[in-house]
Amino acid sequence: MKSLFVTLLFLFACITVIAQNALPAANGYIGIGTAAPTSRLHVLDNNRNYYVDRGIPGISDDNITENYILLHVMYIGTILPTDYHVMGRFSAVRGSSVGSNRKWIVDVNTASAYNRNIGSLVSFSDRASLVTLTYNSVAYLAVSIPKMSTLYNFSFTGYAQNDSFRIVRGSEVTDVNTFNATEEIGIQGAVVIKNAATSNRLVLSGIDSTYSNIIAVTHTAIPNSQLYIGNATSSYPVITQRNANIIESYRDLHIGAANSGKIIFENGRNGTTIGSSMVIANNKNVGIGVDNPAYKLTVDGTIGARRVKVTQEQWxxxxxxxxxxxxxxxxxxxxxxxxxxxxxxxxxxxxxxxxxxxxxxxxxxxxxxxxxxxxxxxxxxxxxxxxxxxxxxxxxxxx
Structure with missing residues (x-):
């Protein structure tokens, strides 16, 4: 009798476990906490779905200006989604083992819940961006895929809820706009961006014995080539520039506007209204208080000087x-x-x-x-x- 009771208890436990999990089926999917897995490994715990190498059918089309990965429905107007989110990494491949075999990687963190849409994105290898668009009359958050060689073998690893993973073409969507990503991507500590093959580097440091909130651009192969951009604290060595925003170069400082643009120095900005203090036009005319200088120096106001020297061809x-x-x-x-x-x-x-x-x-x-x-x-x-x-x-x- 005791042996029979143990056997029945074991069978009941197995039935309970199988009801909550899915062993490899014909498609090779495994579920933990779910009997209906949708990826090679699908874990459902704490009411959150975690996927490992979840495949996304389709390839990008390099004949289309842009391709997109739909993420999830977004809040718009009076439609209040309960919990739509994607937190994880998308990957794909360009080329093959006999081609570039280039890996495309994008990390996203997006959510649409109640009356908000938030999100951020970090891409590796090829540029990508978060966008909003309309597909089949529904508004979505999506990842924009730039027009380049064909991408295939799309997969996702991470958390997702009420997702809409799908590859769509630019010709299939409307109302495409860049998403205003207001969420911060934070890194605690100094950030150094450097190409190991060169001497160029970009340093972003918020804690420094001399500077604070300074971006330092240097070329280690050239002595005293620093360019500092940022906010100087009370410890800044130049007293008259303390507690001010600075651009300081230890060598010649070249500021240029390409494609016949102007260089505009402004202050007193009020919303979108610009109070230009000085303008260097593309014809090399300089205006102070004037946006379109007609002479080499045009001043709208009084000039004060200790001496003025004017050269003359005839007296x-x-x-x-x-x-x-x-x-x-x-x-x-x-x-x-x-x-x-x-x-x-x-x-x-x-x-x-x-x-x-x-x-x-x-x-x-x-x-x-x-x-x-x-x-x-x-x-x-x-x-x-x-x-x-x-x-x-x-x-x-x-x-």
Whole structure:
């Protein structure tokens, strides 16, 4: 009787275990905690599905601009999903053992629950991105696959709930938009990105004895080639730059705008309104307070300087040349009466419309001063002659 009881107890335990698990069937799938596995190994525990090497049918099409892996339905409008999420790694292969045999890997962490859609993505080998799209009139979160050589052997390993894993073509979807991934991907500690085959490296360090929140770009083969970008704390060595955002180069600093773009320095941003302080245009004109400078330097405002040096190709000393014709004062008088300004000097209207050339105007001022000097010299000559004639006349009459 005791032996029979033990046998019955063992059979009951086996039936219970088989009811909760699935041993390898014809498709080779194994389930733990589930009797209906959907991958080589499907574990259901704590109400969460974990998959190992879950295959995704289909291949990418390199004749299509973009291909996509549907992840899951997303929240939109008043549709409130209960728990749609994907946390894990997708992989695929480009080429073959006689080709590039390149492995495509993407880590995703997405979720749509109640009234939110969140997600982040990290890709390896080829660029990928999170997008939103519409497929068969339903909105999805998806992974965008760039147009390159065909990808095949797609698989997923990780956690997923209410997923919609499927390869779709760009021609099958609409309303494709890049997903605004606001979730952080955090790394605790200094981050060093370096190509082992070169001397280039990018260092992101939040804890430093001298700097804080600094991105340091260096080339270890070139001494003093550091470029620092970040926020300087109170310990920053340059006192006037403490508690400020800085860009500092230990060598020449080249800042360029490709494709005929402008270099714009701005402050006082208010939303999308830009308060440009200085603009370097693609024609090499510089504007301060001006977005489209018309001259090599255009300033909207007052310029303060200790000295200003203007080079000139011609100066007004030609007034003193023997062949210079000094205008008669009567002619000058008539010109002033008719035009209300001096000859050769621009009128008020012309100045308001076109401004003045400082170098040219100084030359004209000097010309008028030199002309006045000649007039004065001539008047003095006349005065001296008049004095001489008067003295002579007085002397002759007194005799």
């Amino acid at each position: 007004a000393d030609y007034v003193f040349h023997p062949n210079y014709k000094l205008p008669a004062l009567a002619t000058v008088s008539q010109f002033i009466k008719d035009n209300k300004h001096l000859p050769d000097i621009p009128s008020e209207k012309e100045v308001k419309e076109r401004g003045v050339d400082l170098g040219e105007m100084n030359k004209l001022y000097l010309q008028k001063i030199e002309e006045l000097t000649l007039y004065i010299i001539d008047l003095q000559r006349q005065v001296d002659a008049l004095k001489e004639n008067t003295a002579k006349f007085m002397k002759e009459n007194n005799q």
